[in-house]
Amino acid sequence: MASLTSLPFLLILFSTTAFTLAAAAGDTFRVDFHHRFSDKVRRWAESQGLPATWHPEKTPKGSAEYYKELVRHDRALLSRRGRSLAATDDVYSFAAGNETVALPTLGYLHYAFVTVGTPNQTFLVAMDTGSDLFWLPCDCKQCAPVTSPLYGDLEFSIYKTNESSTSKPVTCGSSNCSLPTNLRQTCTGTSSTCDYTIKYASANTSSSGFLVEDILYLAKGDTGEDIIHTPIVFGCGEVQTGSFLKSGAPNGLMGLGMDNSSVPNMLAKKGLISDSFSMCFSNDSSGRLNFGDKGSSDQSETPLIVDNNNYPYYNISLDGMVIGNATTKTSFTALVDSGTSFTILAEEIYKELTITFTEQVTDTQLSDPTLPFEYCYQMRAGQTKIVRPNVNLTTKGGSQFPVLHPLVGLYTQTSQEPVGYCLAVLPSTDINIIGQMFLTGLRVVFDREEMVLGWEKYDCYGTELSTAPPTDKNASTPPPAGEAPPTDKNASTPPPAVDAPAPLNPETTLFKRKKSWAPNLGPSTMLNITLSLLFMVFVMFNSVY
Known part of the structure; x- marks a missing residue:
């Protein structure tokens, strides 16, 4: 996500109708999700005669002990799964943990719980590598509602500058008023507030307000025993517009870009972390974010393009694609953006990928103008596997x-039987974005010290997925017959017949095929895209944990 001037891309996908889940009998129902330390779960456990999940009199919400207990729970959960958290004191996460979750009803962005202020407040904040500024709904003149059917049982917080004893406005004369010129508003004097306005690529979507400084709470290392209080600068978002008032990032957004105003940059300048962070994207819609993580010694890497004027975010150069038994050689540059759900390619690259892919798919191409994707394929009755x-x-x-999960599934609403699948790629006029779905199954490292993008196959629970013996990470391996040669262990291997792709979340998602699907792909070079698409239904987030 980024400003229109520098093309930051948060392409928020939102539905124009409410989300409900149709049961087999035709009734509708909603499933809410609650943290095990929530008041509702504690009361439910007590009513069932079960041990209390949390004792607020011993560990008040927001206290150091509260966060330590959360981390201990995470470690115990992973231990039961035969996994562990990364062990390094140089890695930091948010105080509430390093877990992120993609919430389809909220634009299918990855969200994390972020805690700021004194007394502290916790916000459900979208993570975005395609922009820089961290902002929260604050002293609101026009913000998203704090409750909504889209939020389930959550009630969001609003940051109020006069209710945090550690909050102070950033003035125009302060060195912290260091926004890029395209975001900074005209100052009337050195003592006036440092105002900002940031416009995003989604149609008419923006945030404006002024900068403040307050405390951010972080957990240090594997154990999380040390809760760090560090002052940071962020936006007091008084006015939001567009998608922010509907379903995209309604409780704030954290830009993770390369500018001085981004949180990773501020933490690195304080000497807390190496100037690097990682994001992991699991196919169960969960993820991880770790500040200071430089990845592993055997991850694959490519240089980041350093050009603050033309490429201010995480752009990489690509020399082509390997699609099954075919290889393309067209070179292009692409932005790696966690704030965009689907991959978007300029017309020439889009055609190379989609046509070459379709030539190697045995299922019949599905022509349906109501679908948001152009390249979809119909499955036969009773078919459960695809190649x-x-x-x-x-x-x-x-x-x-490797693009491990390029497809989304089409399922019937009542029986939830697979009926087809689509290549989750959208065309543009001249912009290339590697979106979140193409990152699924990988841990992606944004190393700003070495100026490289790193990646490896990863399940987000501490397990590297590759089983190949250690080799030079860029060395070629003999290809199977008819298959183009992968050059490292993290590349895709020849697939057997696999289950039909799930509709974004294999356990919680259901595509509802309706005639009202209507993508609006305007030919603007600013990628003025608002996709009123994907009437998806989601049961929110696993069982109580």
């Missing part, structure tokens, strides 16, 4: 960036 070509992006230097 598709692998997709790898060839990066500068030769490393293969």
Whole structure:
């Protein structure tokens, strides 16, 4: 996500109708999700004669002990699964943990709980590598509602500057008023507030207000025993417009870009972390974010393009694609953006990928103008397996960036039987964005010290998925017959027949095929895209944990 001037891309996908889940009998129902330390779960456990999940009199919400207990719970959960958290004191997470979750009813962005202020308040904040500024709904003149059917049982907080004893406005004369010129508003004097306005690529979507400084709470290392209080600068978002008032980032957004105003940059300048962070994207819609993580020694890497004027975010050079048994050689530059759900490609690259992919799919192409994607395929009655070509992006230097989950599934509303699938790629006029779905199944490292993008296959629970023996990470391996050669262990391997792709979340998602699906793909070079699409139904987030 970014400003229109520098093309930051938060392409928020939102539905124009309410989200409900149709049961087999035709009734509708909603499933809410609650943290195990929530008041509702505690009361429910007590009513069932079960041990209390949390004792607020011993560990008040927001206290250091509260966060330590959360971390201990995470470690115990992972231990039961035979996994562990990364062990390094140089890595930090948010005080409430390093978990993120993609929430389909909220634009299918990855969200994390972020705690700020004194007394502290917790916000459900969208994570976005395509923009820089961190802002919260604050002293609201026009903000998203704090409750909504889209939020389930959650009630969001509003940051109020006069209710935090550690909050102070950033003035125009302060060195902290260091916004890029396209975000900074005209100052009337050194003592006036440092105002900002940031416009995003989604139609008429913006946030404006003024900068403040307050405390951000972080957990240090593996154990999380140390809760760190560090002052940071963020936006007091008084006025939001567009998608922010509907379903995209209604409780704030954290830009993770390369500008001085981004949180990773501020933490690195304080000497807390290496100037690097990682995001992991699991196919169960969960994820991880770790500040200071530089990845592993055997991850694949490619240089980041350093050009603050033309490429101010995490852009990489690509020398082509390997699609099944075919190789393309067209070079292009792409933005790696966690704030965009689906991959978006300029027309020439889009055609190379989609046509070459379709030539190697055995299922019949599905022509349905009501679908948001152009390249979809129909499954036969009773069919449960598909064979598709692998997709790898060839990066500068030769490393293969594997696209492990390029498809979304089409399912019937009542029986939830698979009826087809789509290649989750959208066309644009001249912009290339590697979106969140193409990052699924990987831990992606944004190393700003070495200026490289790193990646490896990862399940987000501490397990590297590759089982190949250690080799030079860029060395070629003999290809199977008819298959283009992958150049490293993180590239896709030849696929057997696999289950039909799930509709974004294999356990909680259901595509509802309706005639009102209508993508609006305007030909603007600013990528003025608002996709009123994907009437998706989601049961929110697993069982109580």
